[in-house]
Amino acid sequence: SQQGEEDPQALSIQEGENATMNCSYKTSINNLQWYRQNSGRGLVHLILIRSNEREKHSGRLRVTLDTSKKSSSLLITASRAADTASYFCATDAIMGDKIIFGKGTRLHILP
Amino acid sequence: KAGVTQTPRYLIKTRGQQVTLSCSPISGHRSVSWYQQTPGQGLQFLFEYFSETQRNKGNFPGRFSGRQFSNSRSEMNVSTLELGDSALYLCASSLDWDSMGKLFFGSGTQLSVL
Numbered sequence: 458s459q460q461g462e463e464d465p466q467a468l469s470i471q472e473g474e475n476a477t478m479n480c481s482y483k484t485s486i487n488n489l490q491w492y493r494q495n496s497g498r499g500l501v502h503l504i505l506i507r508s509n510e511r512e513k514h515s516g517r518l519r520v521t522l523d524t525s526k527k528s529s530s531l532l533i534t535a536s537r538a539a540d541t542a543s544y545f546c547a548t549d550a551i552m553g554d555k556i557i558f559g560k561g562t563r564l565h566i567l568p
Numbered sequence: 569k570a571g572v573t574q575t576p577r578y579l580i581k582t583r584g585q586q587v588t589l590s591c592s593p594i595s596g597h598r599s600v601s602w603y604q605q606t607p608g609q610g611l612q613f614l615f616e617y618f619s620e621t622q623r624n625k626g627n628f629p630g631r632f633s634g635r636q637f638s639n640s641r642s643e644m645n646v647s648t649l650e651l652g653d654s655a656l657y658l659c660a661s662s663l664d665w666d667s668m669g670k671l672f673f674g675s676g677t678q679l680s681v682l
Contacts, residue, residue, distance in 0.1 A: 488669065499572070499658055499673030500611075545611065549669050555624045556601070556669050560610035
């Protein structure tokens with residue numbers, strides 16, 4: 458079963474706008490990661506946030522983590538055409554032993 | 569440093585056949601994980617190997633198996649292929665298993681079962 462669930466499943470925005478994706482998970486985690494996948498290729502690691510962190514930034518990316526709500530959000534600011542991709546959250550549960558991915562959010566940046 | 573290499577990139581098989589996929593991790597990485605990706609199910613964890621030992625296994629039938637060699641290269645095998653096995657199979661390597669868990673993915677093998 459999926460540990461993480463991304464929301465929305467798909468998102469289309471105009472270039473230059475901000476994109477926000479959410480991830481909810483079920484069990485307590487060690488850390489949460491976000492990955493990007495371009496059109497059926499391999500996934501690329503974007504950012505990792507530990508369970509004791511609440512917010513993290515990397516370039517145009519901002520990730521928040523709310524362990525009380527078991528949720529995370531990924532914000533991409535000033536979106537570009539190259540940001541068109543699927544975005545996945547991944548978690549490793551404290552009592553688990555593998556990294557589990559959600560089903561992803563498909564982001565489409567309109568010119 | 570070379571990335572994770574998966575071969576072949578594309579594969580077409582017929583039902584009942586068996587297939588072997590290969591994954592060469594980043595040099596120095598000892599952990600290799602395999603995932604199956606389908607449009608409906610997203611990424612499903614298959615198994616993870618570390619130092620030639622299978623440490624974790626997902627909920628897949630015994631037709632799916634794998635192994636890891638002493639140089640950390642890994643193979644996965646699917647026997648008696650079914651139509652539902654058509655998917656993108658992704659391999660990921662990591663330096664070690666710890667709470668960091670950052671994975672480096674290959675480009676995948678697209679398997680089509682006819």
